[in-house]
Amino acid sequence: MPDEAVKLVLESLGHLIGEERKLLAEASEAGDEATVALMSDYLREQEKLVWTLVASSDCDCASDCLTEV
Template sequence: MNTLNKIGLEKEDSQQIAEKLNQLLANYHLYYQNLRGFHWNIKGEYFFQLHVKFEELYTVALTKIDAIAERILTIGQQPLHSFSAYLNAASIQEAINVSGGKETVAATQAGLNVILNLEREILSLAAEKGDEGTVALMSEDINENEKTLWMLNAFMS
């Protein structure tokens, strides 16, 4: 019986990694939707800065969502693809009626922290299982998200 998937990774290992990647995918969808809402609804003295920043962040998040889903497919698994599945799998909560500058940035920071913690978990698991493609994806994303979080922290201080 063949235990390897089409790219030479253990099927069981790939399934474990895909479960975590699906959690990440779900969280990214909530993060993305929150950013869209912040972009549309931001009010107050930081409007001009944050309106543009939230558009930049949700555009980047959309690209990452696609990369995560494609990685799940690459390792022979199926990405979540319904809003109900995202809501069930995500730790990030929907931000409803949030429009103040500091409030929206704090929610964005909280979302990024959830994503970073999960990415670090996936990075360790993928390294342990020899899934270099997922390691590379997580490594790059962690670096970008840490920089974004640093900038948001600077804004809030």
């Protein structure tokens, strides 16, 4: 994947992960265990995807792209 594409995907994932963490915190405060479990699963997989993209890419954009993470 070209560096620009990796950068765009990482930026999008960074934003998405940031929003999901907010939702996870709200669900936890509300005692909504089903949403907590669902969001935890989503976050784990997306964070694994971020790691995989960064590890397999020549792009040094991870620190620039992942301000939300």
